[in-house]
Amino acid sequence: xSGFMGHEPDGRPGQPKTVKEWVFTLDHKVIGVWYLIGAxxxxxxxxxxxxxxxxxxxxxGPDITDNGDIYNLWLTMHGAVMVLGFQIPALLGFVANWAVxxxxxxxxxxxxxxxxxxxxxxxxxxxLALANLVIPDSWNGMWTGYPPYSLTDGAGNxxxxxxxxxxxxxxxxxxxxxxxxxVAFMRCKGMGWFQMPLTVWCxxxxxxxxxxxxxxxxxxxxxxxxxxxxxxxxxxxxxxxDVLLYxxxxxxxxxxxxxxxxxPFMGIxxxxxxxxxxxxxxxxxxxxxxxxxxxxxxxxxxxHHAYVAGLPDWLRLLQTFTTLLISLPFGLLMLSLxxxxxxxxxxxxxxxxWAMAAFMMLIIGALTGIPNALSAVDYGISDSYVxxxxxxxxxxxxxxxxxxxxxxFWFPKLSGRMCNEFLTKATAAGFFVGMNIVMGPLYxxxxxxxxxxYMDYQMFADNATIVDAQHWSTIGLYxxxxxxxxxxxxxxxxxxxxxxxxxxNPWGSESLEFTATAIIPGQGNFPTPVICxxxxxxxxxxxxxxxxxxxxxxxxxxx
Amino acid sequence: xxxxxxxxxxxxHTSPNPLLVGFGAGLFLPWAFMLQFVYDMxxxxxxxxxxxxxxxxxxxxxxxxxxxxxxxxxxxxxxAMFMFIGTEIMTIGGVLAGYWVARLGAASWPPEGTPADxxxxxxxxxxxxxxxxxxxxxxxxxxxxxxxxxxxxxxTLISVAIWAVFMYLTIAGWxxxxxxxxxxxxxxYATALYGFTGIHFAHLxxxxxxxxxxxxxxFKGRLSYSYTRAMTMYxxxxxxxxxxxxxxxxxx
Numbered sequence: 001x002s003g004f005m006g007h008e009p010d011g012r013p014g015q016p017k018t019v020k021e022w023v024f025t026l027d028h029k030v031i032g033v034w035y036l037i038g039a040x041x042x043x044x045x046x047x048x049x050x051x052x053x054x055x056x057x058x059x060x061g062p063d064i065t066d067n068g069d070i071y072n073l074w075l076t077m078h079g080a081v082m083v084l085g086f087q088i089p090a091l092l093g094f095v096a097n098w099a100v101x102x103x104x105x106x107x108x109x110x111x112x113x114x115x116x117x118x119x120x121x122x123x124x125x126x127x128l129a130l131a132n133l134v135i136p137d138s139w140n141g142m143w144t145g146y147p148p149y150s151l152t153d154g155a156g157n158x159x160x161x162x163x164x165x166x167x168x169x170x171x172x173x174x175x176x177x178x179x180x181x182x183v184a185f186m187r188c189k190g191m192g193w194f195q196m197p198l199t200v201w202c203x204x205x206x207x208x209x210x211x212x213x214x215x216x217x218x219x220x221x222x223x224x225x226x227x228x229x230x231x232x233x234x235x236x237x238x239x240x241x242d243v244l245l246y247x248x249x250x251x252x253x254x255x256x257x258x259x260x261x262x263x264p265f266m267g268i269x270x271x272x273x274x275x276x277x278x279x280x281x282x283x284x285x286x287x288x289x290x291x292x293x294x295x296x297x298x299x300x301x302x303x304h305h306a307y308v309a310g311l312p313d314w315l316r317l318l319q320t321f322t323t324l325l326i327s328l329p330f331g332l333l334m335l336s337l338x339x340x341x342x343x344x345x346x347x348x349x350x351x352x353x354w355a356m357a358a359f360m361m362l363i364i365g366a367l368t369g370i371p372n373a374l375s376a377v378d379y380g381i382s383d384s385y386v387x388x389x390x391x392x393x394x395x396x397x398x399x400x401x402x403x404x405x406x407x408x409f410w411f412p413k414l415s416g417r418m419c420n421e422f423l424t425k426a427t428a429a430g431f432f433v434g435m436n437i438v439m440g441p442l443y444x445x446x447x448x449x450x451x452x453x454y455m456d457y458q459m460f461a462d463n464a465t466i467v468d469a470q471h472w473s474t475i476g477l478y479x480x481x482x483x484x485x486x487x488x489x490x491x492x493x494x495x496x497x498x499x500x501x502x503x504x505n506p507w508g509s510e511s512l513e514f515t516a517t518a519i520i521p522g523q524g525n526f527p528t529p530v531i532c533x534x535x536x537x538x539x540x541x542x543x544x545x546x547x548x549x550x551x552x553x554x555x556x557x558x559x
Numbered sequence: 560x561x562x563x564x565x566x567x568x569x570x571x572h573t574s575p576n577p578l579l580v581g582f583g584a585g586l587f588l589p590w591a592f593m594l595q596f597v598y599d600m601x602x603x604x605x606x607x608x609x610x611x612x613x614x615x616x617x618x619x620x621x622x623x624x625x626x627x628x629x630x631x632x633x634x635x636x637x638x639a640m641f642m643f644i645g646t647e648i649m650t651i652g653g654v655l656a657g658y659w660v661a662r663l664g665a666a667s668w669p670p671e672g673t674p675a676d677x678x679x680x681x682x683x684x685x686x687x688x689x690x691x692x693x694x695x696x697x698x699x700x701x702x703x704x705x706x707x708x709x710x711x712x713x714x715t716l717i718s719v720a721i722w723a724v725f726m727y728l729t730i731a732g733w734x735x736x737x738x739x740x741x742x743x744x745x746x747x748y749a750t751a752l753y754g755f756t757g758i759h760f761a762h763l764x765x766x767x768x769x770x771x772x773x774x775x776x777x778f779k780g781r782l783s784y785s786y787t788r789a790m791t792m793y794x795x796x797x798x799x800x801x802x803x804x805x806x807x808x809x810x811x
Contacts (some may be wrong), residue, residue: 016571024573084611110635113622120581127586137597159597163589168584181635215646219653223754229596230742232754234657240670240747249653374700492797523571 042085043044104189192533202267220249225233230485265402277344350424365394385446417498430483439475579618587611
C-alpha cells in the first residue's frame with residue numbers, strides 16, 4: 001500500500017490530460033465532474049434569477065422591472081433550474097457518480113456508456129432550460145406547469161417545459177438503474193450491505209425513489225404536450241379530462257423529489273460529521289433502516305399539496321397523518337446526526353463548517369414543517385411566504401450548503417489540491433448568515449398573509465412587518481450573493497493555485513475513496529481490486545483494519 | 560513509476576457514441592418537435608430532425624459495434640432491464656391513472672362521438688399474432704443457450720417480422736377510425752385509445768431496434784447471454800403491455 005500512496009508529486013496523473021479524454025470519457029469520476037460543472041452552472045443561472053426577483057421585491061412598486069412576464073420567467077427559471085439543474089444533478093449526478101463507486105470499492109459504474117449518455121442528457125436538459133432565456137414565446141408557467149394555464153398560449157412554450165422534464169427524467173432514470181446495479185453488484189470483496197457508508201445508502205435509496213416516481217412525472221408532462229399540441233384531452237374537462245389529475249401526478253413525483261434531494265445531502269452530512277467528530281455514526285443500523293423507510297413513507301404524502309384543492313375532510317385528515325409519519329424516519333436521522341457529534345473529538349474543518357451550517361438550517365426548516373403538515377393550519381398559510389421559507393430552509397438552502405460541504409470535502413481528491421481554509425469557513429459563515437436574513441423575516445411576512453409568487457405587494461404597503469421583511473430579505477441577498485461568489489472563487493483558486501495535497505486522506509476518513517486510492521484516483525480507481533478485511537467499517541475510527549488489494553498479475557501485490 | 564501506477568494511469572477509456580446519442584436524442588430531437596409544432600418552421604424542423612436522428616442513429620450503431628457481442632461474465636443487464644421495466648410500468652401507470660379518472664368519472668361510456676365498432680375484433684386478432692412472438696423469441700433464446708447462433712438470429716428475425724405485422728395492423732386500425740372522423744381529440748376515449756396504442760407502438764419500434772442489434776453479432780457467432788436475456792425480457796414485457804392495452808381499451 002505505502003508503495004502506491006502519494007506517488008503523484010508532479011501534476012495530476014490521476015486526471016485525463018487531453019480534450020478527447022475529457023469529452024468522450026467513460027470514467028465515472030470524470031463524468032461526475034461534468035455533472036458538477038453542469039450543476040454549478042445551473043446554480044449560477046438560478047441564483048441570478050433569484051437575485052433579480054429579490055431585488056425587485058426589495059421595496060413596494062417596480063424596482064428593476066414592471067413586466068410581469070419577465071418576473072414570471074425569473075421565477076420559473078429559479079425554481080426549475082435550481083431543483084432539476086442544480087440540486088438533483090449535484091447529488092445524484094456528482095456525488096452518485098464521483099463518490100459512490102469508489103466508496104463501495106468498484107472500478108467504475110456498472111454501465112459506463114449508459115453513464116456517459118446520462119450526463120449528456122443532463123447537459124441537453126440544461127441547454128434546453130437555458131434556451132428559455134432567449135427564445136420567443138418563452139415558458140413562464142413555473143416549474144409546476146399546472147394546467148389549465150399551461151395549456152393556454154399565455155404560458156408560452158409548454159413543449160419546452162415538457163422536454164426539459166422528460167430529458168432530465170431520462171437522465172435520472174438511466175443514472176438510477178446504473179447506480180442501483182453498481183451498488184448491488186460492484187461492491188468490493190468483504191463489503192456487506194451494512195458496511196456501506198451512509199452516503200452510499202442515502203444515494204442508493206434516493207435513486208430507488210427516482211426509479212419509482214420519475215416516470216410518473218414524465219408521463220404527466222408528456223400528456224400536457226399531447227393535450228396542447230396534438231389535440232389530446234387528458235386535462236381538458238370539455239372532452240372528459242381532469243385538470244386535478246395533473247396536480248396529483250405532478251406531486252406524486254415532486255414531493256418524493258424532496259427526499260431525493262434530502263437523503264443524499266444528509267448522507268454527505270453523515271460522512272463529514274463522522275469524520276470530523278472521529279465518532280462512529282450513532283446507531284448505524286437504525287439509521288440505515290430509517291433511510292430505507294423513506295421509500296414507502298414518501299409514496300403517500302403528495303396529497304398534502306392538494307389540501308386546498310377541494311379534498312374531502314377524511315382524506316385531509318388521513319394525509320395529515322401520513323405527512324406527520326415522515327417525521328419518524330427523518331427524526332431518527334436527525335437524532336443520529338446529533339448523536340454522531342455527541343462526545344466527539346470535533347475538528348472544525350472547512351467542510352465541517354459548511355455541514356454544520358447546513359445542519360442548523362435543516363433543523364429550522366424541519367421544525368417549521370411540522371405545523372404545515374396539519375391541514376387546519378395549512379388552510380391558512382397555503383401558498384404564502386411561510387411555505388416558501390419552510391421549503392427553502394429544509395431543502396433548498398440546507399441542501400445547497402450540504403452540496404457545497406461535499407464539494408469542499410472531496411475537493412482534494414478531485415483536484416489534488418486544498419482549498420483555502422479561511423475562505424472556506426468565511427464563505428460558510430457568510431452564506432449561513434445571509435440566507436437566514438433572506439428567509440427568516442419572510443416567515444413573519446407569510447404569517448401576515450404575504451402570498452408567494454407575487455412580483456409586488458402594493459396591497460400590503462401599510463403593513464410594516466411585510467415591508468420590513470422584504471427589505472431585510474433583500475439585504476440578506478447581498479450577503480448571500482457575495483458569499484456564493486466567493487465560494488466559487490475559492491474553488492477556482494483552490495483548483496489552480498491551492499496548496500498541493502500531501503496526503504491522500506487529508507481529513508482522516510476511513511472510507512475507501514480516501515484510504516485505498518491515490519491523491520487523485522486514476523482510471524479504474526484502484527491499482528488492483530480492493531478487499532475490505534473482516535471487521536472493516538467506514539466509521540470505525542479506533543481500530544479499523546486497513547483495506548487490502550488483490551495481487552496484481554505478475555507482481556506480489558500490495559498489502 | 561511502478562508497474563501498477565503505469566497500468567493505473569496508462570489510458571482513459573473513451574467513446575464518442577454516448578455523447579452523440581445524448582445530444583442527438585436529448586437536444587436536437589426535442590428542438591425538431593418544437594420547431595414543427597410550436598414555431599411552425601418546417602424546414603428548420605426537418606434539418607434539426609435530420610441532425611438529431613443522424614446523431615442518435617450514428618451513436619447507437621457505434622455503441623452497438625463497440626459492445627454487442629462482447630461476451631462478459633458480469634450478468635447485470637437483466638437486472639438493469641428489470642428495473643427499467645419497473646420504470647416503464649410506472650410511466651404507463653401514470654397515463655393509466657388519467658384514463659381511469661376519465662373512465663370512472665364519466666356519466667356514460669363510451670362518450671358521445673365514439674363509433675359503434677372501434678375495431679375490437681381486429682385488435683384481438685393482431686394481439687394474438689403479437690403473442691406468438693413471445694414463443695419465437697423463447698425459441699431464439701433456447702437456440703442461443705445451445706450455442707446455435709444462426710438459429711438464434713433466425714428466430715429473432717421471425718419475432719421482428721411478427722411485430723412488423725402487428726404494427727401494420729395497428730396503423731390500419733388507426734386509419735379506419737380516423738376515416739370515420741374518430742380522431743384523437745374527439746373525446747376522452749379517443750384520447751385514451753390513440754394514447755395507449757401509440758405508447759405500445761413506440762415500444763414496438765424500440766423493441767425491434769433492440770432485437771436487431773443482436774443479429775449481426777449472432778451471425779458472427781458472438782453472443783452476449785446477458786444482453787440477449789435482457790432483450791427477451793423486454794420483448795415479453797411489450798407483449799404483455801399489448802395484452803393489457805387490448806383489455807383496457809377494447810374490452811373494458
